[in-house]
Amino acid sequence: MHVVVLVKHVPEPTATWSFADDLTLDRAAVEGRLSELDEYAVEQAVRLVESGLDARVTYLTLGPAKAVEGLRKALSMGGDDGVHVVDPAVHGSDALATSLVLAKALQHIGFDLVLAGMASTDAEMSVVPAMLAERLGVPQVTFGGDLAVDAAAGTVTVHRDGDDATEEVVAALPAVVSLTDRTGQPRYPSFKAIMAGKKKPVQTLTLADLGVAPEQVGAAAAGVVVRSVSVRPPKQAGQVVVDDGTAAAVVADFLVARGFA
Amino acid sequence: MTRGMTFRLLVGLLVTAAALALAGRRLHVLYRLGRLAQPVAPGRTTGAAAVLRAEVVEVLGQRRLLRWTLPGLAHLLTFWGFLLLGLTIVEGYGALFVRDFALPVVGRQAWLGALEDTVALLTLASVVVFAAIRLRHAPAREGRRSRFFGSHLDGAWLILFMITNVVWTLLLYRGAQVNTGYFPFRSGAYASEAVARLLEPLGERGNTVVEHVGVVLAVTVVMVFLVLVVHSKHLHIGAAVANVALARRPRALGALQPVRSGGREVDFEDPGEDDLMGVGKVEDLTWKGLLDLASCTECGRCQSQCPAWNTGKPLSPKLFVMGLRDHALAKAPYLLAADDAARAALPDAARAEGERPLVGTAQENGVIDPDVLWSCTTCGACVEQCPVDIEHVDHVVDLRRHQMLMESAFPEEAGIMLRNLEHAGDPWGRGGGHRLEWAEPLPFEVRVLGDDGADRLPDDVEYLFWVGCAGALDDAAQRTTRAVATLLHEAGVSFMTLGGAETCTGDAARRAGNEFLFRMLAQANVETLDAVGARRIVVTCAHCFNALANEYPQVGGHYEVVHHTQLLADLVASGRLTPVTPVETTLTYHDACYLGRHNRIFAPPRELLGAVPGVRLAEPPRTRERSFCCGAGGARMWMDETIGTRIGHERARELLELSPDVVTAACPFCILMLGDGVAAHLGPEPARPVEVTDVAEILLRSVLPARAAEPAPEPAEPAEPAGGTTP
Structure with a gap:
């Protein structure tokens, strides 16, 4: 069985982000990391193999040259190999274009089960797994809280936690499954595993390799246009009122001044 | 005949x-x-004069026994x-x-x-x-x-x-x-x-x-x-003499040793295929490590001082050493067997001993239980006491190194801290963008590197002020940072900070056994410090102090590092700061392990407090070299303390018995832990509140005219539990 995990190299969420002239995030100015939410999908794939599933685990990423670091991080957690789709034309792509490239890549490398995180921690769209399943014509199960694969039956079983109920969903393989951060704490790779991860094979593909035309992707092909970006002003420290007998009046004045009374 | x-x-x-x-x-x-066993680090067997002195003082003079x-x-x-x-x-x-x-x-x-x-x-x-x-x-x-x-x-x-x-x-x-x-x-x-x-x-x-x-x-x-x-254990009659000769001098505290394999430092960029990463089997110890084990005569001085043991945890430095020694001796026939056939011919018990995991639960038949290994705060009280120079802390960390680097087996909560260090550069996971918030309430401008467009420290800067993660991000520690900055400002000492360019020194990562992460952080910091031309550095955190002063030379960073209590004591002594306003209060001072025992900074904080008129200093029973840990060292700050009672509470109990108005310390993590302990003892509405604060804060109150200092915060509220650091 071939399990492919979609991973994304995202800007460090705790770092200060800045934007380039074309209104995309300035990736060169900020450290990147494997999206924290994708680590859950990686963890589940590795656990499937550890629990006895006879599978090859491949990580697939689409991103600039530095995105290979995301693949290396995933490979340090386990798995067999990585596929990196890198092409300057991809810069500025939206979710539709991303799903197009990933779908072509998946068809190129083959798959039985595709796993993904529930969202990326930068764009937070959550839609790529659904678009992908649609493009590939396979079942999709999104926001799974756990994962079980029955290789003999060719099915994947997932529990989805909703507000009112938990659904048990079964899909025939091949399928696309996105997993939440409630599936289990991702492992912290040992140094030994990090060194082993560095030696695992990573294949690099371009749009031409996948038969995707440059016009189909990038900012120009995007369905939405970012018109402007303004940095949010830093949060102001709250005003502390020490009660020397007048606090009630100060608070009342504060509320009145803002139209709460 | x-x-x-x-x-x-x-x-x-x-x-x-x-x-x-x-x-x-x-x-x-x-x-x-x-x-x-493994060879010892080069240099261990040299220095005849120091060896002779140690033999005279420690062996013939029995200095530590006579304590x-x-x-x-x-x-x-x-x-x-x-x-x-x-x-x-x-x-x-x-x-x-x-x-x-x-x-x-x-x-x-x-x-x-x-x-x-x-x-x-x-x-x-x-x-x-x-x-x-x-x-x-x-x-x-x-x-x-x-x-x-x-x-x-x-x-x-x-x-x-x-x-x-x-x-x-x-x-x-x-x-x-x-x-x-x-x-x-x-x-x-x-x-x-x-x-x-x-x-x-x-x-x-x-x-x-x-x-x-x-x-x-x-x-x-x-x-x-x-x-x-x-x-028997009375092998110490001979072994101790040799062990004292080969001891780390002046003592096996302060800096941890680099990870070594075959006597050479491991290159983490390009490690050898068979390099050992810490101690995973008893024979991974150096022969000096085995000599340590042979030197122990089970006197239990270490055990009597150990904060883990004294709060009901399974770790006793003595039992740790005994466990390793008994295992090493029992495993000897297995290790010394000529070949596999000879090994197979051994009695079942000897073969079983050979196959025991060094670290494992009782169920796994482990020699050292993980709860034992991870209970250590690396406070060094055991090393300080040991009359035969056993290096307990180094061995604990070496065992942790193998668990961390090879097995990825460690308390889950520590993983949060490690990830935060990797991704945000601080253990709380806040990120560099928050590192200047402490300075906002100050009435004067704090100079930050790069503000004037220069990428090096200007010539007029006397000290680089290394704020530290706690000093920048923790509320109580921010007060200390402001107090120190204000005092330096008052004294006319020009200083600059690195702002968001600073990251954690890596102390907690190293003590949790993650040498790889420590080296990444340390190398990045040394690169920054060298690039800006830092020479003299002042720090408020005992752990930053130890890392910068004692451990960064191991990664090529050589600086003159002073703790804020040392610098402030100098400024008071030279008349650049004059405490005038009486601070009528009874206070006690808690020696931080990494300031006191590990670095011998006992006098400066006491000189500072002594210079403040009105202050009455009450020394706790366990003080200076015998100070009792707050519970935060050895990366324990970032792990849950679920076994026995809390070390910080035990220390707070001891300090409160002196009926102080103020508990002082000079390390942000001690202040956090003791604040938590004091609050737990006094309850939500104490009849007589007790403040927990840094000595710099007391000096500030005396240097500034009455009431100009920051108002004292509300009596300590229970701090966030250790490990409660979800980003």
Whole structure:
């Protein structure tokens, strides 16, 4: 069985982000990391193999040259190999274009089960797994809280936690499954595993390799246009009122001044 | 030759030959075991002058043993007793050959006879003291509080019994010698003469028999003693002498050692295929590490001081060392087996010992339980106490290194801290963007590198102020940072901070065993510090201090690092800061382990407090070198403390017994832990609130005119539980 995990190299969420002239995030100015939410999908794939599933685990990423670091991080957690789709034309792509490239890549490398995180921690769209399943014509199960694969039956079983109920969903393989951060704490790779991860094979593909035309992707092909970006002003420290007998009046004045009374 | 002399010589030499054969076989096994272990770091075996000084002070002078007066004195007497009784052993062996043997030159002088007898009696007296101590502090009576808890008690009693045997057999044959006329001393040996009077009724024949038998007995006892010593913890008689010679100087505290494999530092960029990463098997210890184990005589001084042990946790440094030693010896046949076939032929127990995991739960048949390994705060109280220079902290960290780097097995909460360090550069996971918030309330501008467009420290900057993660991000520590910045500003000391360019020094990662992450952080910081031209650095965190001053030289960073208490004490002494406003308060000072024990900074904080008019300083019972940890060191700050009681609460209880108005410390993590402990003891609405704050804050109140300092915060609220650091 071939399990492919979609991973994304995202800007460090705790770092200060800045934007380039074309209104995309300035990736060169900020450290990147494997999206924290994708680590859950990686963890589940590795656990499937550890629990006895006879599978090859491949990580697939689409991103600039530095995105290979995301693949290396995933490979340090386990798995067999990585596929990196890198092409300057991809810069500025939206979710539709991303799903197009990933779908072509998946068809190129083959798959039985595709796993993904529930969202990326930068764009937070959550839609790529659904678009992908649609493009590939396979079942999709999104926001799974756990994962079980029955290789003999060719099915994947997932529990989805909703507000009112938990659904048990079964899909025939091949399928696309996105997993939440409630599936289990991702492992912290040992140094030994990090060194082993560095030696695992990573294949690099371009749009031409996948038969995707440059016009189909990038900012120009995007369905939405970012018109402007303004940095949010830093949060102001709250005003502390020490009660020397007048606090009630100060608070009342504060509320009145803002139209709460 | 008379029949008596033939008997003496034959039996004496036979016994000696048998004992030497047994002892020699044992020593050969121990030697082979040592050869199997890792080589020591280069430089360990050099420095003759320092070795000589250590031997004189620690071995001959018994410095650390004498810190505990009565047992120390008893040990001093036994030790010197054995050295001097060595003369009587020579005399005893001489008497096997020559009936009236005497040592050359001084062998018949009265003073020597008197000295030998006195030493024999004093040795006997110290045995009585030891026995009394052992009875009084018997684990059966005192339980875990006893420093002998878990020690091999039978072995210890056997040795006391054997020492007694040495003394009485000696006096017996000497007394008989007096009566038969073969005693080398005409006068002086008063105890021997007293025994002689007791033996007199036996007549000449009787005394002759007693003399022959007595000499043989004395020699036999010494030989049995020798065999016992090399087969028991009393190996320390020899091992300790060597161990003191090879010890880390001035002490095995402060910097941790780099990860070494085969004696060489491991290159984390390009590690060798078979490089060891810490200690995963007992034979991964260096031979000096094994010598540490052999030197332990289970006295339990370490255990009595250990914050983990004293709060009901399973870790005792003594039991840790004993566990490793007993395992090493039990595994020796497995390790020394010539080949797999020989290994397969071993008894089941020996084979099983060979296959035990070094770290594992009781279920896994582990030698050291993970709860033991991860309970250590690396406070160094054990190392400080150990009379034979065992390097407990280094071994704990070496075991953690293997668990972390090779097995990725460690308390889950520590993983949050490690991820935060990797991704945000601070253990809370806040990120560099928040590192300047502490300075916002200050009425003056804090200079930050890069503000003036320059990428190097300007020439007028005297100190780089290393704020530290806690100092930048923790509320209580921010107050300290502001107090120090204000005091430097008042004193006219020009300083600059790195702002968002600073990241964690890596102290907690290193002490959790993650040398890889420590080196990444340290190398990045050294790169930054070198790029900006930093030379003199002032820090407020004891852990940052230790890393920057003691550990960064290992990654090529060489700076002059001062702790804020040192700098402020200098400024007060030189008159650049003048405490004027009285601060009428009773306060106590808690020595941070990484400031005090690890770095010997005891005086500056006390000088600061002493310079403030009105302050009454109450010292806690456990202070300075014997200060009791707050519970945050060794990356414990970032792990849940679920076993036993909380170390910080225990320390807070001790400090509150002094009825202080203020508990002071000089490390942000101590202040966090003690704040939590004080709040827990006082409850939500205390009748008399107790403030927990940094010494700099007290100085600030006195330097600034009354009421200009920041108002004291609300009495400490329970701090966030350790590990509660979800990003």
